[in-house]
Amino acid sequence: MKEYIANPCNTTLIINHAKVAQKSYGTEKRFFCPPPTVYLQGKGWKRKQKEILEREGCQSGDNEIHAFIGIGSQNQELQPLHLEAKEFCAAKTLFISDADKRKHFTLNVKMFYGNGESLGTFESRTIKVISKPSKKKQSLKNTDLCILGGTQVALFNRLRSQTVSTRYLHVEENNFLASSTEWGSFKIHLIPDDEIEGEEFDTEEGYIHYGKTVKLVCTETTMALPLMVIRKVDKTQALLDADDPVSQLHKCCFHIKNTPSNYLCIQSEKIIQHQAEPVQGDDRKYIIPDGCAWTIISTDQAKYSFYEAMGSTADLPSPVPVIDKVLLNGSGETACIDICGKHFTSNLKVWFGECEAETIVRSDENMIAVVPDRSLVQPDWNITKKGDKLDVQK
Helix, strand or coil, X not given: CHHHHHCCCXXXXXXXXXXXXXXXXXXXXXXXXXXXXXXXXXXXXXXXXHHHHCXXXXXXXXXXXXXXXXCCCCCCCCEEECCCCCCEEECCCCCCECCCCCCEECCEEEEEECCCCEEEEEECCXXXXXXXXXXXXXXXXXXXXXXXXXXXXXXXEEHHHCHHHEEEEEEECCEEEEECCCCCCEEEEEECCCCCCCCCCCCECCECECCCEEEEEECCCCCECCCEEEEEEECCEEECCCCCECECCCEEEEEECCCCCEEEEEECCEEXXXXXXXXXXXXXXXXXXXXXXXXXXXXXXXXXXXXXXXXXCCCCCCCCCEEEEEEEECCHHHCEEEEEEECCCCCCCCEECCEECCEEEEECCEEEEECCCHHHHCCCCCCCCCCCCCCXXX
């Protein structure tokens, strides 16, 4: 554990995906947009590949990483993810048909090395199936489809409704751009209308409505766009008087505050500001080009990290234990933490730094760990020290 804390050589798998998926009818195939993406991170991947190469009798390709993805349906085959020594891949041809009666599903990513050594199957977060974006004025009666302030969204632009022209808002090398291959997740914050532009900002709770001020912050880089007002789009027009809740897969546009009528716009791969003109005789509507119309959708992420401290093991790393909630109960000598999640097994142990805690696994969804005495975790600690932080490892 001391070695791990000093040099965490994690093997990390990240599955990014939308929270909703539109159902396909008949023979049509409405591919998930944005496409689910898989990222490999951490030094553990290279460490494992090197270890495989050093084995006796190793052949070329034995240490290559292979991955397949599916929607957990027996009626649809797993699709290969072409990683090919890359650390990123998108699954661009996944869909769910109307013959599949599930209202929710999870993506399954199956992984193994070229020598046949399996890593098991990794699940995404839950995805809700929807029929199609509602064109009716939304209300908060169906909050499942509304977008809550402070949650993550993706934005994409599709010129003339052509799939091949889809571009996604993304941050790369500290620049906002319109990418055809990668998409970013952004926290959409609800901002008080009287907020002034600055590095720090106040937020409000509640669902995002048209006509409200928002702030988009990249979840990976924390880069942010300026304060903007989110507007409803009707064909080629921005509607300034719309105030209904923003819903999944709605088309919207973003008026940059403190400008007369500048809107966030795509120009090839660049993100620019386009100055819109009002509709003649109606200043509640502005004419915008296709590049200003963004489709908005909520996103989610499943992130798994593991570390083979003692080298290769016969046990698969998946299903990886997932912690949803940690509660502290009691105090002093009777203090313990109550851990809720899933995929808990009897051999799990909780560690406080380099100190192993007494752990009781109650079920595959709950376990408790006794909080050790502070002096066992930090022998040089004394009562005068304040504000120290401890990493909890499992």
